[in-house]
Amino acid sequence: MQQPIRVLLFVIIALLLSAGIVGAQDGQNLLRDGEFEGSYSGRGSGTLNIPGDWQLWVAEPSGQFTNQRPTAYPHNGPDPDPKSGTRALNFSGGFVTYTVAVYQQVSVPEGSIVRGSAFGWLHTCLVPKDNQKCNSNGEMGAYIKVGVDPNGGTNPNDSNIVWSGQAQPHDRWEEISVSATATSGTVTFFIYASQQRVLSLSDEHEPEGYLNKVYFDDARLVVTGQGTPGGSSGGGGGGGSQAAAPPPPSSVGFVSPQDERDDGSIVHVVQSGDTIDSIAVAYDTTRLDIMELNGISDPRIIQIGQELIIREGEGQGDEGDSSEENGDGEPSDAEGDENTDDENPEADGESSEDDGDGGEDRESVDPAEAPPAPVVSVASGNVLPARDPAALTASICVLVFNDANQNRIQEEGEGLVADGAIEVRAGGEEVEDYDTDGASEPHCFTDLAAGEYVTVAQPPSGYGLTTPNQFRVQANPGATIHLAFGAAEGVVPPMVPPPDDLIVVNDIVEEPETPRNPLRDNLGLIVFGLAGVVLVVGTGATVLMRRR
DSSP states (O other), X not given: OHHHHHXXXXXXXXXXXXXXXXXXXXXXXXXXXXXXXXXXXXXXXXXXXXXXXXXXXXXXXXXXXXXXXXXXXXEOOSSSOOSSSSOEXXXXXXXXXXXXXXXXXXXXXXXXXXXXXXXXXXXXXXXXXXXXXXXXXXXXXOEEEEEEETTOOOOTTOTTOEEOOOBOOBTXXXXXXXXXXXXXXXXXXXXXXXXXXXXXXXXXXXXXXXXXXXXXXXXXXXXXXXXXXXXXXXXXXXXXXXXXXXXXXXXXXXXXXXXXXXXXXXXXXOOTTOOHHHHHHHTTOOHHXXXXXXXXXXXXXXXXXXXXXXXXXXXXXXXXXXXXXXXXXXXXXXXXXXXXXXXXXXXXXXXXXXXXXXXXXXXXXXXXXXXXXXXXXXXXXXXXXXXXXXXXXXXXXXXXXXOTTOSSSOOTTOXXXXXXXEEEEETXXXXXXXXXXXXXOSEEEEEEOSEEEEEEEEOOTTEEESSOSEEEEEEOTTOEEEEEEEEEETOOOOOOOOOOOOOOOOOOOOOOOOOOOHHHHTHXXXXXXXXXXXXXXXXXXXXXXXXX
């Protein structure tokens, strides 16, 4: 009898142990040294050190102060203390911006749903002249994001990567996460950091230092389930069929729109982290429109520094595709060649079969008879002047919408509301105001100096705001901030309860205390006693006189 019981207990224990092992594997961190505690090694420089289990990607310089090479070291604390353990990975740059990513390739079952996460911390600010500590702020547009390449690639500019939103954890640890479904047996997890602009300096400020630091800690990549594997990744070398372009993502990173040019055209110069979809959102256009204008067949293939036509200017269009000479005796497609080749120093040397200007025509031209490549130089006047970030102004665009379902989100069918009052304040003083007309919004307050603003809204009569009535925003040079205030009929703002009834208590003025006098204090008793004595004596005298 005891033997079957022992066997049953053994089976139960084995099942429990196996269940525990499976559960542990499901939540097991697949990253090696996700805590950044391991041995650090230099990556091409003695000042650029990261843990040995991680790989490093650094963007190439794009200007005197932009995308320069940072330094990297293990950080033991304080300011900040590591999220856990004794070390965090720190990147730093002085008076420059930089763009970096650390990544790992991990083997997973095909079709696995993975979740990648990491903690990040930003500290970007100008150190005051008195060398006191400075609080991190958003002037640089610094951000951190994490991403998963479901195909296992190692290029952080690949449009196949599924990215998280851009987090800005200034002076605090914040976890950033993203999920994706593996299309093969390998995925790559990225942690990415960048800044959008250099902090402007002035003679009045004269800072002692310039802090531009980012910290990473506690990275994790776990399998959370099993999904449907993606299609084949189009394989092999040249000549093979190209993989189908991915569908537009549900969310994209922020892209700052660039200015219209003198001929009315809008041309976007691709920056680090830009994708076709994020650029399309920034200019209120579509992926297909940009691809057609620029002869792009795969939205994943764009390069840093490449010029993308968003809107054609005067004289552009059909004439731009002709190979006939213009009035200056140069081929009219020379400018197109300039945009696709000369302005693309980041290109890796691979030829593109769909440059947008007719690859077949170029192949039929004898190189010996081809005209010389156009020369672009400052002397010729063909180069746009450098843009000084400190000289750029900001814009705040506002509107009031009819939030019929009161969910604080402007959805399809929720139109604009007239007679709302909106004003922009800085330092407690009104800068500008505007009354909505319900037709021409959004209205933009332009030419605003960089700084902090408070935008306050007042709903029209009969309406109440469903969103906060004011937003505090940091306007960075060249940025455009969009604010939407929701309002709905019949919404009554919460009333502040009246104060409790007041009980007025009059102050009692105390007389100054005088020294006590026993004789004076007991004078009444003495008088009363003497009166009693007189009464007794008088009564006795009266009785005696009657007896006589």
